[in-house]
Amino acid sequence: MKQHIADLINTALTTLIEDGTLPADTQPKIMVENTRDKSHGDFASNIALTLAKAARTNPRELSQKICAALPASDNVEKTEIAGPGFINFFVSDASTGNLIKVILQEKHNYGRNSDGAGRKVQVEFVSANPTGPLHIGHGRGAAVGDCLCRLMDANGWDVTREFYYNDAGQQINNLALSVQARCKGLNPDHESWPADGYRGDYIVELAESFMRGDTVKSADQSFTGTKDADDLDGIRHFAVAYLRHEQDLDLKAFGVNFDVYFLESSLYTEGKVEAAVKTLIDNGFTYEDGGALWLRTTDFGDDKDRVMRKTDGGYTYFVPDVAYHLDKWQRGFDTVINEQGADHHSTITRVRAGLQALQAEIPKGWPDYVLHQMVTVMRGGEEVKISKRAGSYLTLRDLIDEVGQDATRYFLAARKSDSHLNFDIDLARSESADNPVYYIQYAHARVCSIFRKLAENDLQWDETIGIDALGHLELEAEKRLVVNLGRYPEIVKRAAANRAPNQVANYLYELASDFHTFYNSEKTLVEDTDLRNARLTLAVAVRQVLANGLDLLGVSAPELM
């Protein structure tokens, strides 16, 4: 509809250019917007405001000329000029009929588009170190990342979900030492407890499992505990497999599935780290100082140079990171989005600098990043304190067990990822209209409920009558619903373009709200056959869009609540 109106305006502008009202070199950027206020019609364009200067006239006068030059359209009932020179468009009944028809025909495809044209996008998210269970911050990453994937898919992209495991390096050593200490019966208060050891209770369980000789399986490896507390290497492998398995379970409970689990260790075993280092050296961006090898990241906007190879010979974490992203590039992804916690913000400049220094013709701003801020958990009006050091943990699985998958996903995805998030457990658990997830899902269930009632009354929905009778929908609430249903495809585009799943959540809340208002104000199952079928048809369209949108969030659309 927006495009249609833009086309009408474009035709009008062409006419005005021909008759000399507008200069021949006019390059109009036609913008058509949804109106907020119903009295401003259904759509509005600011075109006269932007072109008034070029036309050497005032916006209102120009808008009158544009309106006069607009070609007739079945979809437009009338136009009005308002305010400083906005042109307001009122859509016709024919247009709403067309929209509802499209929704009923396209069903779960309504709102999807092929803008991505099958191009490859990779989204890397969660990427938690296998040193402990997933906490709520990972949960936010999982929810936002997975919704982004669903959004990109809805926009016609070929999506790969990827999880990067830091299974090499110092943190894994710490983990192994911590487990070993537990295997030997030490606790964190003991004098020979490892300096930066992990203190959580899960380490105890892990050690017990190792000493029992359990076999643990993760996505692509399995390992059996050797029961030997001195076998540090065995403990390391076992611990990583064990915790990866735990994380797999957490993610499964959250309904998040990855296509690729990429192991940091593979970058070493396959020589990709060494190859990247060699290229960086050959390209002349490195130097030795103080026994370490440095990368001149300041050549690419960093505020100081970074150590690549430590004096102990090991590489710092960002070297395999660079090798990893080169690998992503070579795998042919047009777009790569890294979803991660904002506390890792400083890696962005480093990774991009490293990629530039490789001189592999990788674009400067590549890859994309979506960062999420911290999550505060509230229960009973008080903050639930999470201390990693003390080992007190609110894990993602705890949260899912307590409030359910749907509410957890919704709450974690419904806020702008740039902002800190307040997770109110009591609200997420409540089964009332105060809870936005419940409220949206209930709108969906309510449509289903109307149809159950319809069957009880031995009546049937006649879609053909309904569509023909859509002109009977004259109430404010009904028209609002129709207009909002029409907005959905644009929401899908915008949310993906802005990398902002929360915009889907906001939209759904508004749509649900409009539906509840409609439901509360008018009976659907009225005597009048035409009106009844028209309302049922509208309700089906609403249910469809709610279901489509909830699917983008990974939240279920129940038929009965």
Add this chain to the structure above:
RNA sequence: GCGCCCGUAGCUCAAUGGAUAGAGCACUCGCCUUCUAAGCGAGCGGUUGCAGGUUCGACCCCUGCCGGGCGCGCCA
């Protein structure tokens, strides 16, 4: 000190550079017992942190402050 993010109603949050900045909760006042619910409706509530700038038009873009969060390792 430097970098990034945030600052909108009492609280939690919305708002493609557009018209009178919107919801929910809380509060106040009404209504109601229903196609699925103790629900529905209305009202109250704002100098969009402050000060400039760009623009026909700024919560949004730019600059400088103030306040909060995160990061500033040869940890990841």
